[in-house]
Amino acid sequence: MAFEPGAAVVVTDPARLATYGRAFRKVGKSVVVVPLGEGVHAGHVQLIRAARSLLGAVVMVTYAGEEVPDVFAREQVDVVYHGRLGEGVAVSTDLDHLEDPAETASRMGALIAAVNAAHATDLVLGEKDFELLVALQRAVSALRVEVKLHSVPTVRTADGLAMSLRNAAVPPELREAALALPAALTAGAHAAERGGEVVLETARGVLAAAGVEPAYLELRNLAFGPAPSEGDARLLGAVELGGVRLVDNVGVPVGIGFSNLEA
Structure with a gap:
């Protein structure tokens, strides 16, 4: 044939x-x-x-x-x-x-x-x-x-959750709690101009406000070493909800911020 x-x-x-x-x-x-x-x-x-x-x-x-x-x-x-x-x-x-x-x-x-x-x-x-x-x-x-x-780049649902077969298994009653992970990572990324520690503090604060305890929350450089004081990094997190482990990550221009990228 x-x-x-x-x-x-x-x-x-x-x-x-x-x-x-x-x-x-x-x-x-x-x-x-x-x-x-x-x-x-x-x-x-x-x-x-x-x-x-x-x-x-x-x-x-x-x-x-x-x-x-x-x-x-x-x-x-x-x-x-x-x-x-x-x-x-x-x-x-x-x-x-x-x-x-x-x-x-x-x-x-x-x-x-x-x-x-x-x-x-x-x-x-x-x-x-x-x-x-x-x-x-x-x-x-x-x-x-x-x-x-x-x-x-990660494809997301309309409410921001990363598209994943695993994420789809989150029980409906925990869906709102699951949204705290991408919200926390996004909030952390938008605090990038203020440095790595503020990025992590911001992400933790959003998770805490939603009553969600992170299983993992790290800011690393693109080779997974320590995050730079200024430059490209990755903010990664994981939470466990209803027996499902959700993982997600976003890019973070540490010490620069999205508003200053063009300059």
């Missing part, structure tokens, strides 16, 4: 996926992988669209849900790998600075397995998993994996 671009051709054999990847690269195509889990939401669709925006790219999605959804064909994905790659494989660099080093190492193993299986030139991930992005970039550099990482 002839290959049809944009028809979301489904493959379940890693060898077949590799054959496609090698063939596309031989004719000069970029092979862009969008790694997904067991479900699809608007944030994932945005990742696919970002991948398709890369000029001349062939877009491959890895998906482990029970049935392949029609959205892949509607979004003109070229190839869908239906199954799991890299199970039981963990890739570790210096992960002690992360909230959950073991989970991050496992997820990196699956991502690098997908890159290798597809012979990918590019990998598209969302900034919601910013810790994973940073750790993966370190691993890619350390292992000399020839793939370019692209990050896509």
Whole structure:
């Protein structure tokens, strides 16, 4: 059967996926992988669209849900790998600075397995998993994996909650409490001009006012070291509500503030 671009051709054999990847690269195509889990939401669709925006790219999605959804064909994905790659494989660099080093190492193993299986030139991930992005970039550099990482801003619901299958599981009666996390991070970011300590104090204050105790609240530089006194940083937080752990993050121009960025 002839290959049809944009028809979301489904493959379940890693060898077949590799054959496609090698063939596309031989004719000069970029092979862009969008790694997904067991479900699809608007944030994932945005990742696919970002991948398709890369000029001349062939877009491959890895998906482990029970049935392949029609959205892949509607979004003109070229190839869908239906199954799991890299199970039981963990890739570790210096992960002690992360909230959950073991989970991050496992997820990196699956991502690098997908890159290798597809012979990918590019990998598209969302900034919601910013810790994973940073750790993966370190691993890619350390292992000399020839793939370019692209990050896509977090997609949010109308009320500000980060789009996530996990976040969707928050009980309805705790939805308002869940909104305290993005509100706290946003408030902290808008205090950036006044320095890192004020950023954290502001975020903690919003969470406290909502009666929500953070499981994790950190301000780091973009390499996950100590936050700079002036420059780009990332404010990351997590809360646990109704048995669901919500994580989120925002960019923070510490010591500068959004109003002064242009100057």
